[in-house]
Amino acid sequence: MPERRARAGRSRLDGKLDRIREAEEAGLLEHARGSRALRKMLGNRLSLLGLAVFSAIVLSALLAPWICRYDPQKIDLRSVLRPPSAAHLFGTDKLGRDIFSRVLHGGRISILVGLGSALGAAAIGILLGSYGGYKGGPADRAFLRLSEVFMAFPQIILVLLLVSIVGQSVSNLVLIFVATGWGSIYRMTRARMLSIREEEYVQALRAFGLPDLLICYKHMLPNALGPIMVNITLSTAMFILQEAALSFLGLGVPLEIATWGNILNAANDINVLARYWWIWLPVGSVISLFVLSVNFIGDGLRDSADPSQLG
Amino acid sequence: MAAEAPLVSIRGLELGYPVRSGLFKRVVGSVRAVAGVDLDIRRGETLGLVGESGCGKTSLGKAMLQLERPTGGEVLLDCGGARRDLCRMRQGELREARRRMQIVFQDPYSSLNPAFTIYGSLEDAMRRYGLATRAERRRRLGELLEAVNMRPEHMDRYPSEFSGGQRQRIGIARALSADPELVVCDEAVSALDVSIRAQVLNLLLKLKAERGLTYLFISHDLSVVEYVSDRIAVMYLGRIVELAGTEELYSNPLHPYTRALLSAIPIADPDRARRRIVLEGDVPSPVDPPPGCPFHPRCPDRVEECSRVPPALRTHMIKGEAHAAACHLAKE
Ligand SMILES: Nc1ncnc2c1ncn2[C@@H]1O[C@H](COP(=O)(O)OP(=O)(O)O)[C@@H](O)[C@H]1O
Ligand code: SF4
Numbered sequence: 001m002p003e004r005r006a007r008a009g010r011s012r013l014d015g016k017l018d019r020i021r022e023a024e025e026a027g028l029l030e031h032a033r034g035s036r037a038l039r040k041m042l043g044n045r046l047s048l049l050g051l052a053v054f055s056a057i058v059l060s061a062l063l064a065p066w067i068c069r070y071d072p073q074k075i076d077l078r079s080v081l082r083p084p085s086a087a088h089l090f091g092t093d094k095l096g097r098d099i100f101s102r103v104l105h106g107g108r109i110s111i112l113v114g115l116g117s118a119l120g121a122a123a124i125g126i127l128l129g130s131y132g133g134y135k136g137g138p139a140d141r142a143f144l145r146l147s148e149v150f151m152a153f154p155q156i157i158l159v160l161l162l163v164s165i166v167g168q169s170v171s172n173l174v175l176i177f178v179a180t181g182w183g184s185i186y187r188m189t190r191a192r193m194l195s196i197r198e199e200e201y202v203q204a205l206r207a208f209g210l211p212d213l214l215i216c217y218k219h220m221l222p223n224a225l226g227p228i229m230v231n232i233t234l235s236t237a238m239f240i241l242q243e244a245a246l247s248f249l250g251l252g253v254p255l256e257i258a259t260w261g262n263i264l265n266a267a268n269d270i271n272v273l274a275r276y277w278w279i280w281l282p283v284g285s286v287i288s289l290f291v292l293s294v295n296f297i298g299d300g301l302r303d304s305a306d307p308s309q310l311g
Numbered sequence: 312m313a314a315e316a317p318l319v320s321i322r323g324l325e326l327g328y329p330v331r332s333g334l335f336k337r338v339v340g341s342v343r344a345v346a347g348v349d350l351d352i353r354r355g356e357t358l359g360l361v362g363e364s365g366c367g368k369t370s371l372g373k374a375m376l377q378l379e380r381p382t383g384g385e386v387l388l389d390c391g392g393a394r395r396d397l398c399r400m401r402q403g404e405l406r407e408a409r410r411r412m413q414i415v416f417q418d419p420y421s422s423l424n425p426a427f428t429i430y431g432s433l434e435d436a437m438r439r440y441g442l443a444t445r446a447e448r449r450r451r452l453g454e455l456l457e458a459v460n461m462r463p464e465h466m467d468r469y470p471s472e473f474s475g476g477q478r479q480r481i482g483i484a485r486a487l488s489a490d491p492e493l494v495v496c497d498e499a500v501s502a503l504d505v506s507i508r509a510q511v512l513n514l515l516l517k518l519k520a521e522r523g524l525t526y527l528f529i530s531h532d533l534s535v536v537e538y539v540s541d542r543i544a545v546m547y548l549g550r551i552v553e554l555a556g557t558e559e560l561y562s563n564p565l566h567p568y569t570r571a572l573l574s575a576i577p578i579a580d581p582d583r584a585r586r587r588i589v590l591e592g593d594v595p596s597p598v599d600p601p602p603g604c605p606f607h608p609r610c611p612d613r614v615e616e617c618s619r620v621p622p623a624l625r626t627h628m629i630k631g632e633a634h635a636a637a638c639h640l641a642k643e
Contacts, residue, residue, distance in 0.1 A: 200416035201424040201432065203378055204485060207414050208436040209406035218435070222426035 047300020053293035057286065061107030070098035072105040072258045084278050091278035093266055103283050106258040109170060111290075113259070114240035117177030122232045124178065125185025130224070132186070133193025134216045144190070147183030155180050159242070163251050170253050173246070177239050185231055192224035226301075233298035237291040244287055260287050317351035318389050318493060318525050319375065319412075324348045325383030326367075326374040330598060342597045344370035346549035347384070349624070352493065354389075357519065357526040359540030359557070361533055361572065363594055367549040368529045372495045375527070376412050377405060388412075410440060413486035417498035419478035423470035429456075429481055430466040433488055440489055455484040458521075459514060476507035480514065487518065495527045500535060512539060533576050537561060545569045548605040549597055551624060555634040563629065565636035567612045604639070612640060 060067060070088075076096035084091045090099035132140030150158070162176045196202065197220070205215045240260070246252035247261025248268060255262055260283055267273050267280035327341035344367040352358050360368050374381040377397050387394040388408055397408055416422040424432045430452055442448045453463030459480040470478060479499065486494050496515065500508040516539060519526060530536050536543055543560050545553040545568065553566040564570045571588040590609045595601050601608050607617040616639055624637040 199424075200418055200422040203373075203416065204414065204422065204482075205436070206378055207376055207409060207412075208439065208489060209409035210435055210439060214435060219424055219427070219432065223424070 044300045044303060046296045047303075050293040050296025050300065053289055054297060057107060057290050057293070058111060061104055061111055064101070064104035064108060068098070068101035068104055070101040072097060072102040073256075074098075081276055081279075090282040091276075093263075093279055094272075099263070099278065099282065102258045102263055103260070103286055106260045106263050106283070107286070107290075109253060109257060110240055110243055110260040110287075113170060113174055113177070113243045113253070114236045116174045117181060117239040118232050118236040120174060120178035121181035121235060122185050122228065124182040125187075126189050126221070126228060128182075129186040129189030130193050130216050130221050131213075133190035134197055134220060135212060140190070143186065147186050150180060150183045151187075156242075156245075159246065160251060163246070168251065168254050170257065173243065173252055177242065181235055181239070184235070185228060188231055189224055189228055192227065193220060196220050196223055230298050230302045233294050233301060237294040237298075240287065240294075241291060315354060316389050316392075316394070318354040319352040320387040320394070321348055321350040321352075321371075321375060321384070322387065323384035324350075324371070324374055324381055324386065326370050326379055327382045328370075340598055341382075343549050343600065344597060345374050345381070346597070346600070348546075348549070348551055350544060350551060350554070352525060352527060354492075355523060355525055356541045357528050357539050359536035359543040360527060360529045360546060361531065361536050361543060362546035363572075364531050365594055365597075366546045367597070368531075368546055369497055370549075371546070372414065372497050372527060372529055376414055376495060377409075378414070410489040411491050412493045412495070413489050413491040414495040414497060415479075415482050415486050415499045417502055419475040419482065419502055422482045423473075423478055425470055428467050428469055433485060436485075437488055452484075452488065455487055456481075458487065458518065459484045474507075475503055476511060479503060479507075479511050483511075483514065483518070487522070491524070493525045493527065495529065497529045498531070499528075501530060501532060508535070515539065533572055545572065548595065548600055550605060550637065551635075552606065552638070553634075553636045554624070555629075555636075556632050559629060559632055559634055563634070565627070565634065565641040566606075566638045567610050567640075568606050569636075571611075604637075606638075614639065 074097060076092070078096065079088075079092055080094055080096040082088055082092045082096075088098050088100065090103060093099055093102070128143050132143055158180055159176055162179065163172070166172045166175070193216075202215065202220060205219055243252050243259060244261035244264055247255075247259055248264050250265065252261050253259045255265065263283045264280055264287075267276075272279055324345055325343065325347055326345035327343050329338040330340040330342060331337060332339050346367075348371060350358075360371065362368055370379065373379045375386050375397075377386070377400075381398050384398065386397040388397055388411070390408075395408070397405065400408060423429070430449065433452060434448060437448045437451060442451055449466065452466050456463050456465055461477065461480055461484070465473075465477075465481075470481075473481065479502075483499075499515070500511050503511060512535065515526070518524060526539070528536060528539055537557055540557050542554065542556050544551050545560075545566065547568050553560065553564065553569045555563075555565075560569065561573065564573055567588075571590050574588040588611060590611075592609050595605070595608060601618070603616075603618040603620055604610065604613070604622050607613045610617065620639070622637045622639045622641075624635050625641065626633050626635040627641070628634075
């Protein structure tokens with residue numbers, strides 16, 4: 001047998017292998033460091049543009065009280081329905097309120113609702129989905145069925161139902177979005193964890209007898225996060241659109257609080273739509289821009305997190 | 312040697328995976344991946360485990376380590392004279408037993424966590440094994456990496472920066488970090504290039520000699536197993552069909568399946584030219600194993616009795632050595 005002879009010639013073989021090893025290690029020293037995912041994302045023009053637009057909108061919403069000259073709630077009946085001008089950049093509405101100021105202030109609530117709901121849904125979905133995917137069991141099966149029920153039910157009807165039960169307020173809206181939105185992140189996390197569970201490094205951690213919670217949340221979860229981050233950005237955009245749609249129907253945030261949806265709400269009559277374009281066009285454009293930019297960021301994240309492109 | 316109690320005794324071990332089907336994923340049957348295995352692993356030996364892929368070698372290794380909970384049988388671990396059954400241990404006790412038995416995996420790519428540096432992924436395990444400070448842990452990991460011919464600096468790199476051979480050596484260092492007595496090498500070199508393969512095998516042998524380890528060496532590659540093993544167990548369809556010392560098994564295989572496996576190894580030595588035995592048919596499904604001898608549908612030597620009566624694994628004494636085979640025709 002060749003192997004028997006190899007046993008005798010091991011020292012010669014070892015010498016050769018040592019040289020191979022040295023070559024291997026020398027080659028390694030040239031390896032570049034740094035986050036490949038981040039570099040890839042920055043290389044993507046569209047997502048960079050998205051990031052710029054997103055930051056601009058978020059920043060101006062955050063700084064709204066210092067940027068705007070007018071109080072968004074201040075009624076001025078001497079100047080109603082004025083078209084855009086130097087004094088009122090986006091014009092004024094039926095009550096003479098400055099629309100520019102309302103759009104910026106409204107952004108604070110709308111973005112809060114969108115981001116807050118997305119993060120809240122993600123927190124619940126990730127928390128339950130990771131452990132459910134890793135361990136399984138009756139609780140996991142119950143959550144899976146529950147999320148299926150939530151997802152199979154037409155969401156807008158569910159939201160209408162919940163709004164009429166718990167009432168209208170910013171926090172209730174977030175609560176409702178979280179309740180209807182956690183399912184998709186739960187299922188996604190769970191599916192990722194199911195496949196990661198089979199990886200040999202997880203078996204190795206179990207062979208060490210490490211606690212399940214540590215294995216699940218510290219060692220496995222980071223490998224599932226890529227697609228989940230994408231999902232969080234996309235659901236932020238989705239919740240912002242939903243807020244706008246619900247408020248347009250008069251079911252979202254109470255009308256006296258400025259949000260993008262509530263500003264649009266003023267345009268729910270054909271007369272306004274036809275004659276006073278500045279009431280709906282600027283805020284509509286801001287919503288579209290914001291949602292688009294978030295989607296571009298999400299696409300960029302998806303490409304950079306795509307495992308098939310990792311070397 | 313025979314007087315000393317084995318490190319691990321496996322008795323009637325069973326591992327069945329549920330087979331689900333239908334709309335509600337009801338359990339409709341089970342794959343008996345390990346179907347009643349008895350096996351002793353002696354302290355300090357390398358026991359080879361061979362068989363075609365899918366015959367249950369990995370399942371046996373995992374069931375032994377309790378990575379999959381066995382559905383039956385016992386795994387008795389020698390605990391300072393007393394023998395404890397791992398299958399009956401509760402999670403807490405099992406944690407303590409686990410450090411004594413570790414595993415090296417086949418796939419160098421899925422065996423390291425891509426999200427952490429080598430140190431980062433091993434830190435928690437080492438803390439658990441009593442290295443309280445960061446400095447201690449780093450020193451220990453540095454030593455382990457040196458033991459597998461890598462440099463201590465490598466601990467701060469990510470797995471993606473290493474080649475397959477290097478990853479496999481890191482996998483070995485990881486198994487050693489618990490300071491185990493038994494290491495299951497599950498196809499530990501099968502995924503590697505031939506040149507790297509010999510390097511890793513020699514490393515495993517060196518570490519064994521230095522640390523007095525015991526190996527269960529799983530492979531479908533008979534020549535690799537022959538190189539490292541003291542004894543070899545041949546597995547077919549979840550059962551051990553032959554078990555003997557390496558020299559004895561290769562020179563005097565008793566089971567027709569072993570003969571067929573051996574005849575499939577390319578021979579470089581013309582003195583030992585053999586007739587190649589080609590097995591007909593595929594490995595039968597472990598969901599629905601054939602009656603009688605599980606090998607009979609493919610066996611070239613089968614007799615009428617084979618399809619009715621399952622042969623027991625009987626031990627013969629040949630030249631003073633135990634040689635077990637599960638075949639009606641096996642004789643001294
Ligand atoms: N997680 C699993 N679920 C269901 N069946 C499995 C699972 N793992 C292995 N099996 C089945 O068990 C049998 C033995 O597999 P395995 O132990 O991996 O064999 P080997 O290591 O010899 O290739 C195979 O038939 C395989 O299909
Ligand atoms: S028992 Fe019969 S069928 Fe089984 S291996 Fe022996 S001869 Fe072949």
